[in-house]
Amino acid sequence: MQLTDMESDLRPTLFDFHGVSMTKYFTENWENVQNFQARPDDILIATYPKAGTTWISYILDLLYFEQKSERETIVPIYERVPFLEITQIFSSETTNLADKLTTSPRLIKTHFPVQFVPKSFWEQKSRMICVMRNAKDLAVSYFHFNRMNHVQPEAGDWMVFGSWYDHVNGWWEKKSTYSNLLVLFYEDLVEDPGRELDKLCHFLGLSPSSEKKERILSSAHFDNMKQNKMANYSTLPVMDQKVSPFMRKGKVGDWKNHFTVAQSEVFDEDYERKMKNSSVKFRDEI
Numbered sequence: 001m002q003l004t005d006m007e008s009d010l011r012p013t014l015f016d017f018h019g020v021s022m023t024k025y026f027t028e029n030w031e032n033v034q035n036f037q038a039r040p041d042d043i044l045i046a047t048y049p050k051a052g053t054t055w056i057s058y059i060l061d062l063l064y065f066e067q068k069s070e071r072e073t074i075v076p077i078y079e080r081v082p083f084l085e086i087t088q089i090f091s092s093e094t095t096n097l098a099d100k101l102t103t104s105p106r107l108i109k110t111h112f113p114v115q116f117v118p119k120s121f122w123e124q125k126s127r128m129i130c131v132m133r134n135a136k137d138l139a140v141s142y143f144h145f146n147r148m149n150h151v152q153p154e155a156g157d158w159m160v161f162g163s164w165y166d167h168v169n170g171w172w173e174k175k176s177t178y179s180n181l182l183v184l185f186y187e188d189l190v191e192d193p194g195r196e197l198d199k200l201c202h203f204l205g206l207s208p209s210s211e212k213k214e215r216i217l218s219s220a221h222f223d224n225m226k227q228n229k230m231a232n233y234s235t236l237p238v239m240d241q242k243v244s245p246f247m248r249k250g251k252v253g254d255w256k257n258h259f260t261v262a263q264s265e266v267f268d269e270d271y272e273r274k275m276k277n278s279s280v281k282f283r284d285e286i
């Protein structure tokens with residue numbers, strides 16, 4: 001898909017927003033987003049960018065709506081699972097995309113740090129699923145995403161949605177006080193997707209047949225999602241997939257192809273310092 005001149009000139013700058021680095025695309029609709037009316041059966045997918053959002057979104061969509069064949073063939077994942085805080089870049093409409101959902105449950109995605117989540121989600125006790133991914137692979141994935149996505153700042157800037165450390169620690173700590181939150185790890189999903197699907201079903205109180213689980217695991221396999229126009233973001237003109245595909249590698253440990261040994265050591269030292277009081281543990285290889 002070709003980018004028009006207007007579309008190719010969309011790159012925003014980062015600014016501090018309540019202590020978190022953000023861009024206008026995720027803050028211009030702030031009041032509206034904060035007043036979002038969640039429902040008890042809503043499922044909020046809460047991730048730092050590039051942690052496996054699309055993967056878990058697609059699995060959830062298949063779990064609930066697999067039978068709706070039209071959805072599978074003509075509705076892209078970013079419409080099935082709308083992005084709570086994004087502004088509608090090509091229109092002046094301020095209605096939240098999630099408000100337009102007619103499904104039940106509504107599947108909604110956010111990259112907000114935990115303190116930015118609209119209060120109605122907590123009041124309604126909506127279920128939340130947080131996927132976390134190790135910082136090195138995530139940084140590599142984010143770097144390539146910023147190169148190809150024209151509504152992201154240039155690669156090399158600080159990351160949108162703030163510090164990965166604050167994000168994962170904030171969500172991890174929330175787990176001890178909010179029981180409707182499930183935390184999954186990208187590395188676990190890669191290692192044993194069937195086991196993680198069972199965990200997810202248990203959390204949601206679902207018992208799909210083994211045939212249905214097999215179908216979901218097959219459709220949500222990286223190779224199949226990469227080919228699937230409804231899952232691979234190829235229908236979004238702001239992403240230039242020739243620069244780097246959205247479904248890039250889907251691996252644990254790709255950071256080793258990008259970090260030198262020296263860079264990795266510097267990173268590890270800083271990581272130890274920042275995570276020394278945290279109980280969340282990541283694997284950067286499996």
Ligand SMILES: Nc1ncnc2c1ncn2[C@@H]1O[C@H](COP(=O)(O)OS(=O)(=O)O)[C@@H](OP(=O)(O)O)[C@H]1O
Nearest residue numbers: 049050051052053054055141221222247248249250
């Ligand atoms: N099915 C499946 N299996 C394994 N890996 C997968 C899968 N689907 C998406 N991915 C990888 O997830 C990365 C994209 O993360 P997100 O979906 O969170 O991106 S976004 O924040 O919504 O833009 C991105 O990671 P990288 O390949 O490392 O860049 C995707 O390739």
